[in-house]
Each structure stands twice: as structure tokens, then as C-alpha cells.
Amino acid sequence: EDVTLQLKWVTQAQFAGYFVAKDKGFYEEEGLNVTILPGGPDVAPTQVIAGGGADVVVDWMPSALAAREKGLPLVNIAQPFKSSGMMLTCLKESGVESPEDFKGKTLGVWFGGNEYPFLNWMSKLGLKTDGTDVTVLKQGFNVDPLLQKQAACISTMTYNEYWQVIDAGISPDDLITFKYEDEGVATLEDGLYVMEENLKDPAFEEKMVKFVRASMKGWKYAEANPDEAAMIVLENDETGAQTETHQKRMMGEIAKLTAGSNGELDQTDYIRTVAALMSGGSDPVITKEPEGAWTHQITDKALQ
Amino acid sequence: MRSILPVLTVIAAICGIWYLAAVRMNATWVYDQAAREGREVMLVDLVAETLTQERPVLPAPHQVVKGLWDGVAGQKITSKRSLVYHGWVTLSATLLGFAMGSVAGILLAVGIVYNRAMDLSVMPWAIASQTIPILAIAPMIIVVLNSLGVTGILPKAIISAYLSFFPVVVGMVKGLRSPDAMQLDLLRTYSATGAQTFGKLRLPSSMPYLFASLKVGVAASLVGTIVGELPTGAVAGLGSRLLSGSYYGQTVQIWAALFAAAAVAAGLVGLIGWIERATLKRMGMVR
Amino acid sequence: MIGLAVQGALILAGFVLDLRLGLVLMLWFGAWTLNAGLAETQSGLARRIVPVIFGLAVLALWEMSVKMWAISPVILPAPSAIWAQITGSLPTLGADFVQTFVKGALSGYLLGCGAAVLTAVLIDRSPFLQRGLLPVGNFVAALPIVGIAPIMVMWFGFDWQSKAAVVVVMVFFPVLVNMVAGLKATDSMQRDLMATYSASYWQTLRKLRLPAAMPFLFNGLKIATTLALIGAIVAEFFGSPIVGMGFRITAEIGRLGLPMIWAEIAVAAVAGSAFYGLVALIEKRVTFWHPSQRH
Amino acid sequence: MARQRGGMKDTGAMAQPVIEARDLNLVFQTGDGPVQALKDVNLTIGQGDFVSFIGPSGCGKTTFLRCIAALEHPTSGVLKVNGMSPDEARRRRAYGYVFQAAGLYPWRTIAGNIRLPLEIMGFSRDEQEERVKNVLQLVDLDGFGKKFPWQLSGGMQQRASIARALAFDADILLMDEPFGALDEIVRDRLNEELLKLWARTGKTIGFVTHSIPEAVYLSTKIVVMSPRPGRISDVIESPLPRERPLEIRDSKEFIEIAHRVRDGLRAGHGDAM
Amino acid sequence: MARQRGGMKDTGAMAQPVIEARDLNLVFQTGDGPVQALKDVNLTIGQGDFVSFIGPSGCGKTTFLRCIAALEHPTSGVLKVNGMSPDEARRRRAYGYVFQAAGLYPWRTIAGNIRLPLEIMGFSRDEQEERVKNVLQLVDLDGFGKKFPWQLSGGMQQRASIARALAFDADILLMDEPFGALDEIVRDRLNEELLKLWARTGKTIGFVTHSIPEAVYLSTKIVVMSPRPGRISDVIESPLPRERPLEIRDSKEFIEIAHRVRDGLRAGHGDAM
Numbered sequence A: 001e002d003v004t005l006q007l008k009w010v011t012q013a014q015f016a017g018y019f020v021a022k023d024k025g026f027y028e029e030e031g032l033n034v035t036i037l038p039g040g041p042d043v044a045p046t047q048v049i050a051g052g053g054a055d056v057v058v059d060w061m062p063s064a065l066a067a068r069e070k071g072l073p074l075v076n077i078a079q080p081f082k083s084s085g086m087m088l089t090c091l092k093e094s095g096v097e098s099p100e101d102f103k104g105k106t107l108g109v110w111f112g113g114n115e116y117p118f119l120n121w122m123s124k125l126g127l128k129t130d131g132t133d134v135t136v137l138k139q140g141f142n143v144d145p146l147l148q149k150q151a152a153c154i155s156t157m158t159y160n161e162y163w164q165v166i167d168a169g170i171s172p173d174d175l176i177t178f179k180y181e182d183e184g185v186a187t188l189e190d191g192l193y194v195m196e197e198n199l200k201d202p203a204f205e206e207k208m209v210k211f212v213r214a215s216m217k218g219w220k221y222a223e224a225n226p227d228e229a230a231m232i233v234l235e236n237d238e239t240g241a242q243t244e245t246h247q248k249r250m251m252g253e254i255a256k257l258t259a260g261s262n263g264e265l266d267q268t269d270y271i272r273t274v275a276a277l278m279s280g281g282s283d284p285v286i287t288k289e290p291e292g293a294w295t296h297q298i299t300d301k302a303l304q
Numbered sequence B: 001m002r003s004i005l006p007v008l009t010v011i012a013a014i015c016g017i018w019y020l021a022a023v024r025m026n027a028t029w030v031y032d033q034a035a036r037e038g039r040e041v042m043l044v045d046l047v048a049e050t051l052t053q054e055r056p057v058l059p060a061p062h063q064v065v066k067g068l069w070d071g072v073a074g075q076k077i078t079s080k081r082s083l084v085y086h087g088w089v090t091l092s093a094t095l096l097g098f099a100m101g102s103v104a105g106i107l108l109a110v111g112i113v114y115n116r117a118m119d120l121s122v123m124p125w126a127i128a129s130q131t132i133p134i135l136a137i138a139p140m141i142i143v144v145l146n147s148l149g150v151t152g153i154l155p156k157a158i159i160s161a162y163l164s165f166f167p168v169v170v171g172m173v174k175g176l177r178s179p180d181a182m183q184l185d186l187l188r189t190y191s192a193t194g195a196q197t198f199g200k201l202r203l204p205s206s207m208p209y210l211f212a213s214l215k216v217g218v219a220a221s222l223v224g225t226i227v228g229e230l231p232t233g234a235v236a237g238l239g240s241r242l243l244s245g246s247y248y249g250q251t252v253q254i255w256a257a258l259f260a261a262a263a264v265a266a267g268l269v270g271l272i273g274w275i276e277r278a279t280l281k282r283m284g285m286v287r
Numbered sequence C: 001m002i003g004l005a006v007q008g009a010l011i012l013a014g015f016v017l018d019l020r021l022g023l024v025l026m027l028w029f030g031a032w033t034l035n036a037g038l039a040e041t042q043s044g045l046a047r048r049i050v051p052v053i054f055g056l057a058v059l060a061l062w063e064m065s066v067k068m069w070a071i072s073p074v075i076l077p078a079p080s081a082i083w084a085q086i087t088g089s090l091p092t093l094g095a096d097f098v099q100t101f102v103k104g105a106l107s108g109y110l111l112g113c114g115a116a117v118l119t120a121v122l123i124d125r126s127p128f129l130q131r132g133l134l135p136v137g138n139f140v141a142a143l144p145i146v147g148i149a150p151i152m153v154m155w156f157g158f159d160w161q162s163k164a165a166v167v168v169v170m171v172f173f174p175v176l177v178n179m180v181a182g183l184k185a186t187d188s189m190q191r192d193l194m195a196t197y198s199a200s201y202w203q204t205l206r207k208l209r210l211p212a213a214m215p216f217l218f219n220g221l222k223i224a225t226t227l228a229l230i231g232a233i234v235a236e237f238f239g240s241p242i243v244g245m246g247f248r249i250t251a252e253i254g255r256l257g258l259p260m261i262w263a264e265i266a267v268a269a270v271a272g273s274a275f276y277g278l279v280a281l282i283e284k285r286v287t288f289w290h291p292s293q294r295h
Numbered sequence D, E: 001m002a003r004q005r006g007g008m009k010d011t012g013a014m015a016q017p018v019i020e021a022r023d024l025n026l027v028f029q030t031g032d033g034p035v036q037a038l039k040d041v042n043l044t045i046g047q048g049d050f051v052s053f054i055g056p057s058g059c060g061k062t063t064f065l066r067c068i069a070a071l072e073h074p075t076s077g078v079l080k081v082n083g084m085s086p087d088e089a090r091r092r093r094a095y096g097y098v099f100q101a102a103g104l105y106p107w108r109t110i111a112g113n114i115r116l117p118l119e120i121m122g123f124s125r126d127e128q129e130e131r132v133k134n135v136l137q138l139v140d141l142d143g144f145g146k147k148f149p150w151q152l153s154g155g156m157q158q159r160a161s162i163a164r165a166l167a168f169d170a171d172i173l174l175m176d177e178p179f180g181a182l183d184e185i186v187r188d189r190l191n192e193e194l195l196k197l198w199a200r201t202g203k204t205i206g207f208v209t210h211s212i213p214e215a216v217y218l219s220t221k222i223v224v225m226s227p228r229p230g231r232i233s234d235v236i237e238s239p240l241p242r243e244r245p246l247e248i249r250d251s252k253e254f255i256e257i258a259h260r261v262r263d264g265l266r267a268g269h270g271d272a273m
């Protein structure tokens, strides 16, 4: 049986579980033939699945819920990532020491569906993002705005961009980080989403059960063998741009985020995410309580 | 041949300016680092350090050359780190897109020349089509094509074709219309058919125009391919090298990919120029 | 006549295969036949509305197809939805337009073209420089210049200055190459005439070579208009403030705001065509004497 | 000054009329209103005639030749070529047309240019080669078949273009200022050769020129035209013998005819400059 | 056939030599080796002479005219204009040059074109207007000053280009086949007017043509040239009176001179075709 998986970003250890499952033959054992499509800066997984380009996608919950409200009925069928890895990383010399100092600063943010947690946090802090309180800059593909001092803070992931800043020669002592998790504004990240109508098809459901089971097996294997997982990811990288040290380190950080999850969506996490997204003041990410945006139907069967 | 010396001079001048600029632009970082480590920078150190940074704002020419050399000769050409491999990925999509674009362009031009309604209705929209920022919506187009089951190198090739068809249409329309009234009348006195007029007059006389626009078109189609590779999947190709270089702040990698693309462009334009000379020579149009 | 028969047959086949296909084909061929008829008339007005009918037919087909095949608005929105979006978000579209077109593209265009013309005049006196710079210029003009966008963003910051810089680099060489060719475009008789007057270099430049170069220059300027818009929009990929046409497009992709994306595309196409048209109009004014403007 | 005005019946009845024009009118619709290019043109050209058309710029010489070759269609009147309509005659490939400039296709060799009408008319390969060879000889260009047009002088190109018009043996040769761009000496030579060729083949020739001596030297019949609207103002039958050495140009008859042509021209010219 | 070969001293001593060439040679270095365009040219042109240059294509007529105007520089020999070097004379604005094609700047009106040399030579505004008006009248173009070149017929354009050369009152008028592209009648008219103008202004005129009657009709002195290498093969002093009606062309003297010119030309022509 064929399954196409659309990733949210380029091939890297962030998606180690799926590559391990494929490489180690876990998918094959379930009788699945899985194609993994890497993402990119402007590939929106939501759009890919809407166009029928994939059966299942990895996406962050804020953008999935926003899409759902736009009329694209996505359903979360599994949540391998327990905690959020997103943070704002600031240069100490810019004078930012606490969130109160953001006012009047330039902050780098990812767009394309990843801006929701940030916008939500800012509205919680009561800061306007239209340039009056903070100046927002659409961050490109790299950490240059921080290195070039074009921004006081930029968005980073604990497992990736943060280390790129360090690799560029800035010592951790010169940096201040604000993890969304610590600020109480964390939202759920990498989860697996499918189209609602597909779930009514028992054959599809069956396929997803197998897929989630194999994927979680892959994740747990990756957690236990981070270095091997990183090497597997490296082998699957077509661009030849990834390096071993970087991927091994990333795998280490990723393992921390997946650690608390067996794949099943934790309802309290979900409720917290929804609450955060709805509290966005005048311009909330979603306006009404989503219904049927998640299901345990798959994980119940897969993890029994 | 006689322009070799001037060209070398200009290149030398550019390199000189480039080195100076590299020192200047990379200096901030050197000073900052020194300040963080609390040491002084001498001028000699400054030059040495600005020209050997791992993530320079502007890499020095020799760093780019080394990056190119490593990319081309430093690996097996099948390796994913090889510029030859990525160059080939880009080249193949470019060639496919260019072929599609030129064929479409030529057919459209023939239609425009032979059909008044097409002439009036298509041309303004062809101009408008080129003002659509296809480059900005490339990722979307690729997704849409994917959803239609078009995958692989074809989506890139379609974007590249979209950019290359326009110069070909414009040049080819001009070329097919280049025979003067007298040359056309001559064939009418023979009662030549439309097909004969096309094959024996319009087509041959459009050749110089066609080749001129093919050169523009092939360059445009390379741009199209690279842009098609930029944001989408970043799987392989010079565009994705550019992107991943940018993603990891590897300026040397960006510049190496850029120069590799330049070499591909120069090669393609040169190749068409060569075919042009050979063809026109056979047609007796080179004196 | 044969054409009509073939069209009829195609429409019929369409209806047999799929009612909707038949309808689409019918609309298309209907508009086409109307246009073909209009194109044959001598009236200037009739001919002017031919492209309009063509455009309207395409829009109508688009709307019909989206409705009849129930294409998801997340893949391709209908023209009516796009129009609603345009009228509904004029302030946003306006701000984006100013940021990308006026600040980025236009300023870069003026700077780049100005610099190219000046350079052409300056190197015009040195055959050595010309022989050196032109091959290099031709080479650079064939480069995938968009590749320098990330570099420019790194150098000039994320605001419009970096976009203008990309535009400058993109338009510089095409205009330079055309202008140099234009300055050479005088025929020897015209130059000899100036020589018999013992005219100075600057007199010859002002009275002969600049006017004679105009048709060539405008060729370059017209190419540069489309390049400028593309350059400014693409450069926004690599970092931008939260306003701008390129920004809006990338941001809305993630939000599935397809009508907004298409609204920006429409603005870009209209602005680009208008820009091109404006330059073509100025060309007509300036080079009114050139045979290509007179027929 | 003109002896006869347009609308006259011309009287030089020949063996058998090859071209017959009766009350021909042609009006061009242009942006600035209609232009009457031909008005009430009556003319009969017999088998084997050499007819020159002379007249100021814009008087309709080219237009009339083009009507004969069915490149233009009269607005009213009757035009018959070999008893058929010009279109019909064209379909039977009755015309060899030589344009003012040589108009050779630059991407074809001289032989290739001459072969062009033969290819279009579907002659066999062998026949093509045969004819190209003959006709190259006829215009004194053997050995130049493989050259490209630009490798030849203007005079040679013009001869090649004549060869092209001769290759398929059309009955009627129409020549529109074929020697306009050449210098006088070369022109003299080509004139002599054209006369020889005409004598040898007995073709009917229509010939447009601006040069009075050329018209007088070559023709059996000189048609003087006047502009606005384009009409025939005089038709002069030449009393000169068919055999004409260059020296004939200093003879009294020659000078007399030339005078008559010049007078006719000047009358038609008026303010046109 | 030619009476005199190049290298001869010409004897028609005039009032005062305006142009004097002694043993002039000019060799062009081309890709296919050197081309001798002028060989041992000796010529004296006096004040008020009307000198025609005639000869087959490529014999160096244009080259010689260009040498006089300092557009080309002889490889050896002496060339003096008004006792100075041609460059010097050019700096003093001694030349009005009329090229074969009218060569008007299409972006300037007729008046603008005529004003061009005046602007360059720094005439005052008023003076410019004044001169443009006069000279337009002189060539019979009043009222056409505001038109653009393409709105005029070929003959009118040519007259405008002559007006442009006349506007700044140069001593020497050099004309390179100015009427080559015009039809015979128009040409006759312009010839007559040129003669009148010459009579009125007493300018020295150098005139290149391909037409024997034109050369004979206009000149006080006809220089026949022959090619490969370009040399003077004959210099003919015209016995015709300065006052010349068009009818003079049928006179015995005229025909005789024309014969002599034709013979000289034919001798030089040889194989050149």
C-alpha cells in the first residue's frame, strides 16, 4: 500500500522517526510503501494535502487549526512531539533581558503559517506588531538577521537555528533565549494530519493505523539510537548540505521534545493550544472552538 | 580574440575591487569578534582574517574558486555534494523547459503570424503574462501541478518554459515577419502555397532572429529552473544549493553555486551561439 | 469554413464526453469566432476590443471551470472571489504596492537604468573598456541574478533597500548593453557629416549619438520593466518587513489565503503591464521618428 | 503636350494579343483616403513585344505590372492575359517577374536561388539541374552557381535574378526597374545582353524604367505614363530595327523618339517633384 | 583609349587654385591585404570651378572627395585646400558636404536639420533663423521647415540636404552622387537649379556622378577615373558656355564630350562588372 508523507521542512533530524522507520523496514513490515516528500521554506503542507499531493502531512497545530477554520478539514491523528522547541533568541548587546524589553525592538519571525504562536504571544504581552510597539521582520532562511544585527531577536528552534548561531561564532553567553514553553505560550508542534473525509474510509483508516504504528516505532528507535538515526537522516538528504555534527546534535535535542509522547495527542495540550490561539485579542488566529480537529481513533488502534 | 586582453583587464579590476570589498565588508565581524574576545586587531591580521572567514559576508575570490574546485573536482560526480551532480539536475530541467518553451514559442509565433485574430488577442496577454510574478508563486504552482499528478523535474521545467517562451515568441514573430514585400511577392508570382512560403522563405529568414531570442530564452529558462528549485523541497539542483547555502549561512557555497550557474548559463548561450554560427554559415549568412 | 466544422465537431465531442467540457468548448470557440470576425474588420475600435474579449473569455472560462468542477478554493480561487478580495483589501494591497513597486522596483529601476546609461556614455570613449566590459556584461546579463537576492538582503538589510539593490543589478546590464549598441548605431555618413562641421565630441554626442541611441535604449528599458518587478518580488523571499507583495504572497500561502495571493498577482500584472505600457508610451514620444513607430 | 490622353484605343495591332487591358482602374484605400493608382488604362501587348513603361515616380508603373502578374487586382475594367484572367495565368505559371532590386534570398546559393521556382513548381531533380545549368550559361554566370549572392557584384546579382525569372520558361517576363541600382556602363552591357536574350527567346517583355535612353534603346513600344491619377499619356511605337548596336543611340531617330518621350514625361510631371 | 594617364599634370590653370593634389596616394589596410584606392592623383581645381568625377564603381571617387574634406587621410602626396591642409580647412569650416543619400536626421524637422551646422558653429539664434529661412527659399522649400524628413518626397529631402550644406556658406561644396536615387525628370530639374545656384554664388563645387549626361551638362571640368588602382584617366575641360539650357544636351559639342567621357570610362572599365 502506498502512503505519501509531506514533511514540513527539509530533510533533517527533526523528522528522524519517519526516515528511521523507512530505513529500518518498519513501514515495510506493515506492508506500506512510504514516499517521504521533503518540504521547504514556502511549501505549505496544508496546501499540498488540499491539492491531493499527500495522504498525511507533518504540520504544526496552529497552522492546521487555522486551515481548518478556512475550510480545509484537517484532523490530527497523532502527535509525536510532546513539547515545543520554539524560542526567540536575542543578542545580549541589543539590551533585551526580558519580554518587557521587546518594545521598540525588531524581531525576526517565520511566516507561512509559523507566525501564529509569535502573534499570539505578542498579543498576550499587549504589544502591537504593526511597527508601533515591535517591528516584525519576515525572517529568511537563515540566522543572518541576528548576525548582521538587523534584528534584536530572531526565531530559532532549540534543535536547529540556535546552534547555527552558536556555530557562527557567537558564544551562548552573548545570547538570551526565551522559550515559548517557558513563557507559557507553547503550542503543539510536529503532528500528523489527514483529511477528515478520508478517515471515514475504513481502508484508509487501516492504512493510517499501520503508518502511525510504524512511525512511532521509528521515533522510539531514533530516541534510543540518536547517532544512528542522525546518520540515516544524513543518507536521505539529497542536497548534500547537512553535516554530521549538526544532525547528531539536532537529534539529541529532538529526542527531548519527543520524549514525553507515545504518539497519542494529549488533550490538555490540545486545549492549551486552542486557548492560546483564541486569546489573540483583536486578531485571534482562530475565532471559534474547533470541532473534530483531532481523533484518537488511529492511535487507539495503533498503540493498543 | 582581440578582446581577450581587455576582458582579462576588466576581470582583474573586478577581482581587485572584490578583494577590497571583501576586507571592508567582513571587517565588522572581525572587529566584533575581537571585541568579544577582548583583543586588538592589526591591519595585517584584519586582512588575513577577513579573507579566510568561514562565514564571510562577502567571500574572497579565492575562497569561491576553492569552493568551486571542491564542488567540482573534490567529490565523485555522483556525490550529493558535487556541483557537477547538482549542475546536471538543473541543466536537465533547464533543457527540458527550454525545449518546451521554445517549441511553444515558435508555434505561438506561427499562429500569430498566420492568424490575425491570434495576433490581436494573444500579444497583449503574452506581455501581461510576463509581468505576473511567476517566480513568487513558483511553490504554489508546483503544489498545484503535484496535485494534478505532475511531479519530478516537470514542474520545474514548466516554470522554466514559462519564462523562456516569451522571448522566443517576440523574436520569432519578428523573424517570420522579416521577409519584405518583394520577397513575398516573388513567391506569389510562382503561385507558391502557404506551406511553401513558410518553408522556403519565412522560416529561413527568421533564423537570425530565432537564434538571438533563443539565447535570451535559454538564460531565462535557467533562471526559471533555479527559482523553481529555490523554495520547493530544496531537494537537488543548483537552486537548492543556493538555498541550503543561504539556510546555513554558507556564503561560500552560495557563491560557488552562483558561479556554477553562471558557467552553465555561459555554456548554454555559447552552445547556441555555436549552433547559430554553424547554421548561418551553412545558409551562407556569415560573411 | 473547415475550421467551423472542426470546432463544431469538437464541441459535440465535448458534450458527449462531459456536459461541462462541451459548455467550456462552446464558450471558447464562440468567443474565438467572434474575435476572428472582429479581427477581419478594418475598424480600429473593433480591433482594440479583440484582446479585451479574449481576456474576458479566459476569465469566464476560469470562473465556469472552477464552479462546474468544484475546484477547491485552496487550489484555485474563482475570479469573482479574487475580485471580492481585491475590493475588500484595498489598503493592504496599496501598502504592499507602495513597498514593493514604488520603493523597491521603481527606485531600483531608476537607479539601475540611470547608472547604466551613464556608464555606457563613459565607456563609450574607450574601445578598450568596451571590448572588456561588454562580454563580461553580456555574461552577467545571462546570469540567474535572482541568486544574488540572499546576498543583497545580507548586505543591505531586509527593508526595500536590498530589493532596490537586486533590481539595480538586474536591470543594469541589459540596459548597458543596449545603450552601448545604441551609441554605436549612427551610420558613418551621419558621423562624417558632423566631422565636416568639425563638431566636438560633446556636440556629436548630444546632437547625433544620443538621439540615435534612443530606440536601442528603449528596447533595454522595456525589458528592464519586467525584470524590475520580478527582482523586487523575489528578493522579498529572503527576508522582508511585514509588508510587500512578495511578503504577502509567502505569508498567505501558509494561511491558505489563495484569493489574497491572486489579488497580489493581479495587482502585479496590472502594475507591470502599466509600467511596460508607460515606458512604451514614452518611447513613442521620444522616438516618434523611428520607422518602427510609424509603420 | 501629351499626344494622346488616357482612354485612347491603341492601334498597334500585333500578331496576337498576349496582354489586353480595357478601361482598367485601380483605387487603393489608404489611411488618408483613396488613391487612384490607375485610371482608364487601355493597352494591348502582342506576342514578342518589348514594352517599356516610363513615367514619373508614383504614376502607377509598378502597379500596372503587378496587376498583370495578379499581385494586385483592378477595381474595375478588364484585364486578360493569354485570354485568361491574370490569376488563372499565374496559376499556369505564365510570369517571370524581376524586381527592382535583385531580391535574391541570401541563404541560398545562386544556383539555389534559380532552383527556387523550379522546386515550387515541382520540376524533377534532374530537370532542375539541367535548367539551372542552361540558364546560368544564358546570363553568363557559369561557375558561379555555388556562390552566395553577397559574393557577387550588383550587376552579377541582377543577372542571377533575371536567370531566376527565365528558369521556368514563362511566356511573359515582367521587369520592374531591374537595372535601377547599377552604374551606367554596367547598365549598357546588361541592356545589350537583354536585347540578345529577347531576340533569342522571343519572349514578351514588360519593362519599367526611369531612364529615357534605356526605354528607347530597348523597346518596340514605349508607354509613357502620368500621375495623379495614373494614366497612359502616350504610347510610342518604335521605328528602330530589332537589331540594335549601342551606337544606335546617337542616331537621329533615336534622339527624336527620346525627345518625344521627354516631352510626354514633362507634360505629365507638372508640379510633381 | 584614355587621352591622358594618371600622373599627368593638368593644364587648365584657373584664377587661383582652391584644391591642389600632387602625387596623392591612398592605401586602405583591409582584412584581405592593402587596397590602393587612389594612385598618383594630380589635380588642380580653381576658384569657382564645377568639377565632376565620373568612373566605375570602386574607382575612388568618394575616397578622393573624402580626402578633400579631411574625412580620409592620404598615405602619401600633398593635398592643399586654400593653401592649407584639409584638416586646417575643415576647422575653418570650409566645406559643405552633400552625401549620396539625403542623410537628414529623422528626429529633427527640416528646419532643425538645416539649423544643425549653425548650432554647432555657434551662430546666434537670430542669425540661425535668418539663414534657415533664406536657404529654404533658395532650394524652393519655404513652408516645409516644420515637416519631418519622412514627410517629404525623396527629391525634397535631397534639396533639404543641399540646403543644409549651403546654410553656413562654405567656400567649397562637395557632393557625392546627390541625385543618384532620383528619377530622370526630377533629376533634370535639380540639375538646372544647381547650375543656377552655382552661377549665383560662385562656389567651387566637386560633384560625383554615375551619369554621363549629368556630368557633361553640369561641369566646367570632368575628371574620368579608372579603378584598380584608382587613378585619373582623363581630365576634360568643357567648352560649353556657363549658361546652359536643358536643350544644350542635344548639341553636337555635348554629344562629343559625352562620347569622350564614355570612351574614357569604357577603357577604364575593362572586366569590372
Ligand SMILES: Nc1ncnc2c1ncn2[C@@H]1O[C@H](COP(=O)(O)OP(=O)(O)OP(=O)(O)O)[C@@H](O)[C@H]1O
Pocket (backbone or CB within 6 Å): D028, D029, D030, D035, D036, D037, D055, D056, D057, D058, D059, D060, D061, D062, D063, D064, D230
Ligand atoms: N499598396 C498600396 N497602398 C496604397 N497606395 C499605394 C500602394 N501601392 C502603391 N500605391 C500608390 O499608388 C500610386 C502608384 O504607385 P506605383 O508604385 O505603381 O508607382 P510607380 O510608377 O511604380 O512609381 P516609382 O517610379 O516610384 O516606382 C502611388 O501614388 C502610390 O503611393
Ligand SMILES: Nc1ncnc2c1ncn2[C@@H]1O[C@H](COP(=O)(O)OP(=O)(O)OP(=O)(O)O)[C@@H](O)[C@H]1O
Pocket (backbone or CB within 6 Å): E028, E029, E030, E035, E036, E037, E055, E056, E057, E058, E059, E060, E061, E062, E063, E064, E230
Ligand atoms: N574604409 C575603407 N576600407 C577599405 N577599403 C575601402 C574603404 N573605403 C573604400 N575602400 C575601397 O577603396 C576603393 C575605392 O572606393 P570608393 O568608395 O572611393 O569608390 P567610388 O568610386 O566612390 O565607388 P562607387 O561609385 O561605388 O561609390 C574601393 O575598392 C573600395 O572597396
Ligand SMILES: Cc1ncc(C[n+]2csc(CCO)c2C)c(N)n1
Pocket (backbone or CB within 6 Å): A008, A009, A014, A040, A041, A042, A110, A111, A112, A114, A139, A140, A141, A157, A160, A161
Ligand atoms: C523560511 C522559513 N523558516 C522557518 C520556517 C519554520 N519551520 C518549519 S519546520 C522548522 C524547524 C526547522 O528548524 C521551522 C523553523 C519556515 N516555515 N520557513
Ligand SMILES: [Mg+2]
Pocket (backbone or CB within 6 Å): D061, D062, D063, D176
Ligand atoms: Mg515602381
Ligand SMILES: [Mg+2]
Pocket (backbone or CB within 6 Å): E061, E062, E063, E176
Ligand atoms: Mg562612392
